Amino acid sequence: MSTVRKRSFPQRALPLWGVVVVAAVLAWSAPVLCAPGRAHLAAPESVARGDAFVAGLSLAQPAEQVNFFWRGRRHAVAAREVPDASGGAPVWRAEILLPAPLEEKADRLTLGACIGTGCSAPEATRPVRLHDRKRPVQRLTVDRKYVAPPPEEAARIRRDREKVRAALAGHLPERLWSLPLERPVPGTVSSLFGMKRVFNGQPRGMHRGLDLRGAQGTPIRACADGVVALVDDLYFSGNAVYINHGDGVFSSYLHMSKPLVTPGERVRRGQVVGLVGATGRVTGPHLHLGLMVQGESVDPQ
């Protein structure tokens, strides 16, 4: 998926006092590891709002569980033994996908981690800066009923929202996702994540997925291993499939002509889960791919 768009991350200019504060925090946080030489907490220095990033904790000693702390929440993740690439002793590593939400106001957040089932406060921390990427406006024309839904559809739209919320609340403690994600259809991007959208001249919030071109009937492949969390015909999304990839990661595939999986089914990365269609609020056949990480929509790219 990473080849679709060239990425460049213009760094936000920090005022001088900000540089001093960040430098001071870096100096303070660098040696704050769980115990000297025992653990290393890794994350990107800066993340664009709307993106997800991998945070990892590497340990020289066995550990069953690691807790990550991000945006006021604690996320428990199992640690796995990984062979050392240089042929040395094995290390234990825990990884998690975390979101930098589009709406996050802070310019700097603190990532924390601690080791063990009993730990409840960060023992290691590091700062993560947030920056913005340009989000263009996209004007679209759709059937009037999708801009001003008829009142009799209000209950259905509410029910749809509840069904999706319930599916996304499903807990799967086992990590099934792996990076990079599989591209679900070969088509190119027709609408980016985070674009501000105007339907029939009326502003309607941001696009919380990635639209990929695809002719009617094109097979759609699961972007990672997972368990099917929801298969339904939703008012705006049309025929939709949601997949739980474990450890707080979900993907969604909308506007299908036909779903080919059932709820609870275990799917493999690359398995066909449905066919491209034009159901719901669309201008034509395409796949809307959604990626939800720890309850936040993020850019699948």
Ligand SMILES: [Zn+2]
């Ligand atoms: Zn879309």
